[in-house]
Amino acid sequence: MNQYDKKKLLNYIDTVSFALIDTTLYLDTHPNDQKAINHFNQYQKAITLPNVPVIEASTVGMIPS
16 A cells, blocks of 8 residues: 555545544433434444444434533
8 A cells, every 4th residue: 555545544534533422422412413423323324444343323412421
C-alpha cells in the first residue's frame, strides 16, 4: 500500500468515525429517531471488520438506570 492509499484510507476512517460519533451523540437525545438509527447502522457497517462484534443502534445512547 502506497502513501496515497494510506492517506485515503485514514481519511475514510476519520470521516466514518466522525459520523458514528456525531450520530451517537444525536441518538443520546433523540433515541427514537428512526432515520438517525438507520444512518448509524449504515455507518457502522461501513467501518466494521469481520469477526468484530457490532453494536446495534437500539442500544446506543441508552443511559443505564
